[in-house]
Amino acid sequence: MTPSPDTPASEGLDDQPEVAKALRALRDRLEQQLKTHQRRLPPERQLAAELGIGRNTVRRALALLEQDGLIVRHVGRGTFIAGGGGLAPPQLHALTTQGALAIDTSQGLSPRELLEVRYALEPAMAELAATCARPADIAEMRECLRQREEASHLDAYERWDYALHMCIAKTTRNAMLIELLELVNRLRRTAGWRQFRRASIQPAERQLSNEQHRAIVDAIARADPAAAFAAMRLHLGAVSGHYLQQVPSPAHPLAADAD
Secondary structure (H helix, E strand, O other), X not given: OOXXXXXXXXXXXXXXXXXXXXXXXXXXXXXXXXXXXXXXXXXXXXXXXHHOOOHHHHHHHHHXXXXXXXXXXXXXXXXXXXXXXXXXXXXXXXXXXXXXHHOOOOOOOOHHHHHHHHHHHHHHHHHHHHHHOOHHHHHHHHHHHHHHXXXXXXXXXXXXXXXXXXXXXXXXXXXXXXXHHHHHHHHOOOHHHHHHHHHXXXXXXXXXXXXXXXXXHXXXXXXXXXXXXXXXXXXXXXXXXXXXXXXXXXXXXXXXXXX
């Protein structure tokens, strides 16, 4: 049976039961690997041994998954799970269908992934906020700064830290950016992230963080987009540096900025 143009390449395998079986097993493996943030698949020989299926059948199934956009294969590098194709983390599916408030924070992305998202998102957000901040926005940011600096417990400190970053997001008047940062903040409340934060917020680091946040708000208040972008990026590079000290990773994309 020839699939129609709208039918995934991995369907229509009634006459190829072994390939269909391999596809089901590989899809299950993709789901499991994404839960543990592993995007690289084992070599074909290992997959064939694990599944108890011939290597040619595994190769055929992988080719179909590639046609469906679920995996990407690079010569000399290996096979990797693609970013989309219905296999994105469940938090992102909930975000697109129900909004950030529907996110289940019992399971989250790793601190590394959250740091990468923040590093890509928040400097541009601060830059945009500097172009459209109103006096009331600046006043709210400074109140969040004050509460953050005076907080005596980690929970209160983090609550006001979230509030400050969300205030910057809301200042952009961009609903998509606000929703994306709300998702990030909810995922930052997961156990893995909080464990990392609890170990990294020491008095010296906290003082430096306070100074960096003041610099961000001051740049926004001056309507200086370039300075706001640079200040936010400097801050997130420092946060990344704390993470790298706990979990060394030379391949981490923020390593250069954390030095």
